[in-house]
Amino acid sequence: MDTEEFLLPRSQHANERLHALIPGGAHTYAKGDDQYPEHLAPVISHGHGAHVWDIDDNRYIEYGSGLRSVSLGHAHPRVLEAVRREIDRGGNFVRPSIVEVEAAERFLATVPTAEMVKFAKNGSDVTTAAVRLARAVTGRPRVAICGDHPFFSVDDWFIGTTPMSAGIPAQTTELTVAFPYGDLAATEELLTRYEDQVACLILEPAGHSEPPPGYLEGLRELADRHGCVLIFDEMITGLRWSEAGAQGLYGVTPDLSTFGKALGNGFAVSALAGRRDLMEQGGLRHSGDRVFLLSTTHGAETHSLAAAMAVLTTYTEEGITARLHDLGERLAAGVRDAAAGMGVGDHVVVRGRASNLVFATLDENLQPSQEYRTLFLRRLLAGGVLAPSFVVSSALDDADIDRTVEVVAQACAVYRKALDAADPTSWMGGRPVKPVFRRLA
Known part of the structure; x- marks a missing residue:
């Protein structure tokens, strides 16, 4: 035409x-x-x-x-079948549904590099929760984002760094610093410049190009040496790189990681996953200060979690x-x-x-x-x-x-x-x- x-x-x-x-x-x-x-x-x-x-x-x-x-x-048939089965049983209750633990078990079986998981509705919820948790466990204020990746969250800590920063106090934006993808020397220089101030490094583990050899391993070592939390944003790489995300493909385990997008095949579900000792800081089984990790009214709607389980099963069974x-x-x-x-x-x-x-x-x-x-x-x-x-x-x-x-x-x-x-x-x-x-x- x-x-x-x-x-x-x-x-x-x-x-x-x-x-x-x-x-x-x-x-x-x-x-x-x-x-x-x-x-x-x-x-x-x-x-x-x-x-x-x-x-x-x-x-x-x-x-x-x-x-x-x-x-x-x-309208994928396996996903719709799982969703329809739950919709007729009610979708949101005053206490956890058994679907919540089943979905967590399915997710952790598919992403075995993580030890605990908490679900929400969108990617910004879980990336911001990861940043908050990193700040809580390290006691540090600054967030280091990969400046070569386009989007991490709708929340102030990230949006303040973009051209659409209206309404965000400069004091908030000043706490976010950037490092270049693939450049370990520049990242180490940043961590040294802000020694004992950077709570976390957050990045997409891969983007339009493959990570340089040894890069993710080098970031893991830098995070360990400087005492900060390594966070992989797997919104895009999750499932598309491998069933276990980029961390499963490249063999480098972050402290925390976030998933969404493909996880629900269009249904609203995202996930924060990671090390048990970190994730438990947002739970009830510890004696320290409580961290408000994630608490959402609709984060555990049964039909969305059923969709996620169907997606994970379809990916693994059908290649x-x-x-x-x-x-x-x-x-x-x-x-x-x-x-x-x-x-x-x-x-x-x-x-x-x-x-x-x-x-x-x-x-x-x-x-x-x-x-x-x-x-x-x-x-x-x-x-x-x-x-x-x-x-x-x-x-x-x-x-x-x-x-x-x-x-x-x-x-x-x-x-x-x-x-x-x-x-x-x-x-x-x-x-x-x-x-x-x-x-x-």
């Missing part, structure tokens, strides 16, 4: 309604219509497997489903992680061939682990470009591919991959024309898409 003919009138009207009622027009900034070409931000009606339909009756092959959370595909890697490798090879074939192989660049692919759109000077991203996304949408990233779900099949590559090739042909003109604006259809973290709306 020509992009000039590709219109979304119902979605456009729904987006206007969303903005009138909801700040930002979405409940997650990364889902905002500013992330999509102007007037081409589809509003979703429903999804099944790797496909979604918008309210304008267009069907898309979807990538990055649920901000990477729906890794088994929408889902391996399938995600196989699908991603096929997609990456196809996209790279398509881009090279259209003469834009240096400009449309696929990066990341096969199970977690992203793409970069570079201009004629090989610099990241929101304008070229707009052009590219516009062509993908018109071809029936909804892809803010190329993060795969296991519901994709070979036909989906082949169709995606075909659409990418068509988009790359237009990309080449824009590069030759050194001006993508004629093909953008409006304002460029915008980064999530920016100071001004």
Whole structure:
């Protein structure tokens, strides 16, 4: 379909309604219509497997489903069966449900590097709980975050370090310091500069590139030597890298780790896991000061925990992680061939682990470009591919991959024309898409 003919009138009207009622027009900034070409931000009606339909009756092959959370595909039968079984039995009680201990047992069997676990609803809950616990057990105020990783929490200790820091006191932000990924010398310098002040090192154990040899082991040694807590944010790497997360794949055990996203296949569940002696500080079986670790009204809803158990079982029994890697490798090879074939192989660049692919759109000077991203996304949408990233779900099949590559090739042909003109604006259809973290709306 020509992009000039590709219109979304119902979605456009729904987006206007969303903005009138909801700040930002979405409940997650990364889902905002500013992330999509102007007037081409589809509003979703429903999804099944790797496909979604918008309210304008267009069907898309979807990538990055649920901000990477729906890794088994929408309406996965094993997950829905487990959820339905619990919904009819009640979902939230005045005392713990037996499902809570069953879910904990299943999680710890899948992630054997952890000794205790506590569930919540979203990633920010558990990363902030990990930071609070680290501060409590060390008696230190500072948090060291990996500055190369984009997001850790909606809470002040992290958001204050981003361009969207309005409303956060400088005194809070000053307690968060950053270290570069892969650079042990710089991290040691930071820990020495703030000797006996840093409560924890928190990072995603892997991102768009593999950890340098010995890096995670080196961080483990640095944390031990400087007396701080090592925290792995496994929101993305959990299950996608291995069933036991990146810590299971690379063989380096953090003191605490946090999981979410793929854990519920779209149902709201996250987890803080780690060493028993640390986690128990948030419990009742010790004689020291109590730590308010996690306490959430909805954190142990039975249907979400049932979903998590079904996800963990499906991953281990059906080899889902391996399938995600196989699908991603096929997609990456196809996209790279398509881009090279259209003469834009240096400009449309696929990066990341096969199970977690992203793409970069570079201009004629090989610099990241929101304008070229707009052009590219516009062509993908018109071809029936909804892809803010190329993060795969296991519901994709070979036909989906082949169709995606075909659409990418068509988009790359237009990309080449824009590069030759050194001006993508004629093909953008409006304002460029915008980064999530920016100071001004």
